[in-house]
Amino acid sequence: MRKRLANVLIRGALPASLMALAACAPAPIYKPSANTVAITPDAVAHEPERYANADVIWGGRIVAVHNLPDRSEIEIVGYPLDSSQRPKAEGGGWGRFIAVMPGFLEPFNYPSGALITLAGRVSGSRAGEVGEASYVYPLVGVAQSHIWTAEEMHSGHPNISFGLGVGVGIR
Numbered sequence: 001m002r003k004r005l006a007n008v009l010i011r012g013a014l015p016a017s018l019m020a021l022a023a024c025a026p027a028p029i030y031k032p033s034a035n036t037v038a039i040t041p042d043a044v045a046h047e048p049e050r051y052a053n054a055d056v057i058w059g060g061r062i063v064a065v066h067n068l069p070d071r072s073e074i075e076i077v078g079y080p081l082d083s084s085q086r087p088k089a090e091g092g093g094w095g096r097f098i099a100v101m102p103g104f105l106e107p108f109n110y111p112s113g114a115l116i117t118l119a120g121r122v123s124g125s126r127a128g129e130v131g132e133a134s135y136v137y138p139l140v141g142v143a144q145s146h147i148w149t150a151e152e153m154h155s156g157h158p159n160i161s162f163g164l165g166v167g168v169g170i171r
Contacts, residue, residue, distance in 0.1 A: 035054060087116070098137045098139050
């Protein structure tokens, strides 16, 4: 009887725990369109004409905001996104890109170092420099953007860890 009860508990507990952990992760914030491509900013920089007018969902860390007379440009170091479309900034970057938004952006609302995810369309590229090195920046016309708060970045990351150990019993 005990063995059967333990078996039922294990069979039920494992799927329930996996479902509970999966429920912790927030859903993606942007839905891909039929025109959305899974491509990195680096790859677009190498072949901008190939990806002209492609929709992308990219994220990264803000480097700077430049306000121009008719638009604002956000220079971003791109990073891979997790399943909730949050930038995973702990690894290597995907290259830089420029997010183009109409009108004036308050730099205070888009601070240097903040993490951002955006949905938009590749609208070309521009030669520039990073330090003294030449660089090709993909340009993305932004349809939607989201600045991530520290709380949002940590939500859905359970503070649970699993491990194996050796137990010793004393009788």
